[in-house]
Amino acid sequence: MMTKKGYAKISLPPHDTIQEALERDFLETGRIRAVEINPTALVIWDAWESSEALMKSLKDHFPDVPIEREFVPDQDWNLTWIEGFKPLKIGDLWITPPWHRQTIPPEEPMVCINPGSAFGTGTHESTQLSLMMLQKYVRPGQSVLDLGCGSGILSIAAALLGASPVVACDADPQIETNIRENIELNGNPPVDWKVQDVFQLKSYACDWAMINIQKPVIFPLLEKFSNLPADEKANHLILAGLMIEDEKDLVRLLTEAGYKVLEKQTDGDWLAVCATKNVL
Numbered sequence: 001m002m003t004k005k006g007y008a009k010i011s012l013p014p015h016d017t018i019q020e021a022l023e024r025d026f027l028e029t030g031r032i033r034a035v036e037i038n039p040t041a042l043v044i045w046d047a048w049e050s051s052e053a054l055m056k057s058l059k060d061h062f063p064d065v066p067i068e069r070e071f072v073p074d075q076d077w078n079l080t081w082i083e084g085f086k087p088l089k090i091g092d093l094w095i096t097p098p099w100h101r102q103t104i105p106p107e108e109p110m111v112c113i114n115p116g117s118a119f120g121t122g123t124h125e126s127t128q129l130s131l132m133m134l135q136k137y138v139r140p141g142q143s144v145l146d147l148g149c150g151s152g153i154l155s156i157a158a159a160l161l162g163a164s165p166v167v168a169c170d171a172d173p174q175i176e177t178n179i180r181e182n183i184e185l186n187g188n189p190p191v192d193w194k195v196q197d198v199f200q201l202k203s204y205a206c207d208w209a210m211i212n213i214q215k216p217v218i219f220p221l222l223e224k225f226s227n228l229p230a231d232e233k234a235n236h237l238i239l240a241g242l243m244i245e246d247e248k249d250l251v252r253l254l255t256e257a258g259y260k261v262l263e264k265q266t267d268g269d270w271l272a273v274c275a276t277k278n279v280l
């Protein structure tokens with residue numbers, strides 16, 4: 001039997017709760033590469049051959065949601081996918097895919113990210129909140145730890161803005177190709193990255209730890225911090241990937257770990273917090 005060559009365009013209704021569940025349970029886990037957010041639909045692209053399995057998982061996950069699949073012939077795919085990624089200005093910083101970099105005014109700061117297998121294209125609220133706080137607080141010459149670095153977007157931004165040293169880690173080996181190419185695309189700013197679980201780090205001492213992961217990692221990490229001596233912990237934290245309903249527990253854990261909240265920012269249901277160690 002001949003298999004059709006092409007792609008599946010899978011559409012779901014554009015509701016916030018569906019978008020969040022897709023990002024949390026399919027994007028974060030690497031089962032899909034991106035969610036296109038259109039006014040009339042949330043769109044996922046997949047190879048046609050594998051799309052039946054993805055449709056089954058989506059239907060199991062969202063039993064009451066209408067999900068449509070449409071066949072798109074091969075040649076349309078690149079264009080559609082590429083057109084989905086446009087330059088974004090977050091604070092003063094442009095985030096652009098490589099095919100749009102020429103459109104950015106040369107005097108304006110820019111991070112070039114090739115959307116790949118790692119999380120962190122700049123389109124997600126938690127990345128955007130982290131980038132806003134990074135620009136507001138991190139100063140040239142300060143040391144940065146980027147925990148859960150994904151594509152390297154936060155590390156690269158920090159290094160381009162003058163932070164030093166910048167050390168990054170992520171537990172997922174699939175980030176390797178993408179972070180490597182993103183560092184190169186930005187002229188090789190000094191980012192020292194490795195594939196490692198955040199809980200395996202020997203020390204978290206630095207000026208700023210940027211942690212855009214989710215509650216199941218951030219909360220136990222803060223519990224770990226509460227048992228560490230002050231000089232093995234970050235002086236300041238930028239935490240993202242949390243939801244607004246997490247705030248109360250987050251503040252309690254931060255207090256127990258010896259931090260106080262400097263600022264909180266929200267975008268939709270997403271929460272980011274900047275915190276500082278009580279006694280420096």
Ligand SMILES: C[S@@+](CC[C@H](N)C(=O)[O-])C[C@H]1O[C@@H](n2cnc3c(N)ncnc32)[C@H](O)[C@@H]1O
Nearest residue numbers: 119120127148149150170171172197198212213
């Ligand atoms: C939401 S993404 C953030 C990516 C990027 N820093 C950004 O801001 O867009 C979270 C990343 O944390 C990584 N991660 C999850 N649990 C981890 C752990 N225990 N140790 C290290 N990295 C982890 C995931 O692989 C993923 O790349």
